[in-house]
Amino acid sequence: METAELAELAVFASVAKHLSFRQAATERGTSGSAVSHSIRSLESRVGVRLFHRTTRSVSLSEAGEALYARLEPAMAGMRAALDGLNSFRATPFGTIRINVPNAIAPYVLGEAMGLLASNAGLKLEVVATDSLVDIVQEGFDAGIRFGERLSQDMIAVRIKPKFRFTVVGSPSYFERNRAPMTPHDLHGHECIRYAFPSGTIFNWEFAKDGDMVKVEVAGALTVDSQELMADAAARGLGLAYIWEARAAPYLHDGRLRRCLEDWCTVDESVFLYFPSRKHQSAGLRALIDALKA
Structure with missing residues (x-):
């Protein structure tokens, strides 16, 4: 089989996997027009x-499915x-x-980015988004x-660090409002809400002495960024429920x-997850080792 034929079959397999010419081009590091060609x-x-192609979708034909x-x-x-050749490489x-x-990317990827400094042949592409993503399809x-909960064909590895939420407000806010003593007191406060890309509002969750409380807060401001929540709270617009790490600079000054x-008081664990395949690339194995707790 000629090299050109093998290359075309590899492109076909990528498009068939993603059912997207654009995603196949991204995966292969080429242009959409080259994939189409x-x-x-x-x-x-x-x-x-x-393939059957329309302006909105790509699907396999019967012959394509068989191939x-x-x-x-x-x-x-x-x-x-x-990938087996990686055992013969030093890196x-x-x-x-x-x-x-997106909310936690700056706090969990330091070790991963550090891999690039010591592994010249390794490349890392990071997409930060708070939308739920099908990593196989994408x-x-x-x-x-x-x-x-992850699907059964995924393996999850606990990674570092752990995260803890904190409720914060500005000195000017607390001058105008008495600080809440229990989570139930939040119903009488102006709260800065967080919305997921789907539009779902994130409820604030608390725990003390085995008592778990979830509060659906109210407020005039809704954002999709913890950075914006911290900034708005510092401006006195209300209380914010954000990561301690995000709040740390504001608390310090x-x-x-x-x-x-x-x-x-509850620490939340973070997991790296990936398809449960028999063969993993050496790069992915190095990433797992770098990030796991």
């Missing part, structure tokens, strides 16, 4: 249509064979794509999440003060 060339050579079913195991075998090699919530090697400290 490869698929047209392959279809012309084999004499059948492999992909036979081709993907062979491609996986070739990827594993190539990991290749590109790792990782998805991480072409990621791994993702980072809190302890939400006095722009924010804590409240409900005895209720903010």
Whole structure:
């Protein structure tokens, strides 16, 4: 088989996996037009249509499904064979794509980025978004999440650090309002709410002496960024429920003060998760080792 034919089959397998020319191009580090050209060339050579295309979607034809079913195991075998060469390298090699919530990305990726300094052949692509992402469909090697339930075909590894929420407000806010003594007192306060990309409002959660309390807060301001929440709270617009690490600079210089400290006692673990495949790239293994607690 010619090199050009192998390259076209590799492009076909990528498009078939993602059902997206754009995502296949991103995965392969090329342009969408180059991917389209490869698929047209392959279809012309084999004499059948492999994909149904519209302006909004891409799907496999019956012939495409048959080809992909036979081709993907062979491609996986070739990827594993190539990755096996990593045992002969002094350092990991290749590109790792990782998805991480935007709110915690600055606090969990330091060790991962440190890998690049000591591994010249390694590349890291990070997409930070608070939207829930199907890492397989979107072409990621791994993702980072809190302890939400993951599908059975995923492996989750606890990573560092742990996170703790804190409730904060500005000195000027507490001059106008008595600090809440229990989470239930929050119903009488102006609170800065956090909204997920789906539009769902994040409820504030507390625990003390085994008593778990979840509060649906109210307030005039709703944002989708912890950084904005901290800034708004420092301006006296209300109370914010944010990571201690995010609040630390504001607490240090006095722009924010804590409240409900005895209720903010639960540390939340973060997990790196990835598909439970038999073969993992050396780069992904190095990332797991760097991040795990």
